[in-house]
Amino acid sequence: MGLKELVLLQFIAHLCLDYFFQTDKLAKQKNTIGFKSSFLYWHGLACFALAWLFSLQLSFAFAAAIIAITHFLIDGFKRYLNNSKNFGRYAFFIDQAAHLAILTLVVILYERWNGINLSVDVSINFKYLLIVTGYLVCLKPANIFIREVFKVTEIQVSSDNEMPNAGKVIGVLERILTLTLIIVLQYSAVGFLIAAKSILRYGNNETLKTEYVLIGTMLSFGIAVIAGIIINFF
Structure with a gap:
């Protein structure tokens, strides 16, 4: 497995976390009250678990912790972004762009400093992984993206x-x-x-x-x- 496969696996973990493992009601609660939401803390723990699990590497724990902490902070402060007169309507796109940018940066730095050493013997085909990612995007994430475009x-x-x-x-x-x-x-x-x-x-x-x-x-x-x-x- 190389860098691009690891990035895709982390992207899939993010899709599962933000779109499939939380309901619209819980997401709304998190976005409305920020750090006061008890779900936000469970969301952060789930982010760490999924990032670590989808890395297939025990040594990725520190990188997964960075991804989870930044994800937690971005989601916690999103309530203020939602209330902004100038940027409130773009909150979803700014939030997702920040998550994906940090995720990608962390994975790149991890690969440069530590290398990729799988803890399990598994072969991953990039194109098949890309196909899975494509189908996942076409499910709930696409519905939410279209809804947010209408909102903007x-x-x-x-x-x-x-x-x-x-x-x-x-x-x-x-x-x-x-x-x-x-x-x-x-x-x-x-x-x-x-x-x-x-x-x-x-x-x-x-x-x-x-x-x-x-x-x-x-x-x-x-x-x-x-x-x-x-x-x-x-």
Whole structure:
């Protein structure tokens, strides 16, 4: 295993921690009251455990502790960022960029100073790891990213006749299908998928709702397409 595999493993650990191992309710509590949230401390411990576990190296404990402490501090101070008039709407993007930048820097420094010495005998293929990462991104992280884009751009459309969370499920399914089709180089099928959704979802006279769905669809397909291009590049 080399540096790029270790970075990807830590990225996967971050995805699990911030998107799959915490509910929206707990995340909101953490972001609202900061260091007063008891969940924040458990979140920090989970960050350390996942970073250490996904490193596959006992010697990574100190690096995992740095990642966990910085993650804890960033999340703790995020409440002040959320309340900022100038940067509040960008809090999610600043928060995630800071986490990923620190994570990457710590891994690079660890590799230079300590080297990579696996504690378990396992072979890791970078492309397969990248594929797993792509599919994980296309699940809950992509839904939250799209929601935050709408928040930043102040796009809101109320709808009383749609199933709760139906849009999230549709988004996940379309991204998984799109990513799979791109990985197997079936680009024409992606166009067919977009056309099929256009027929089903845009055949109404509600202009605002149609534009809302169109933006969400383009963001959703865009995430999957970019992920597929990156995977195929490597």
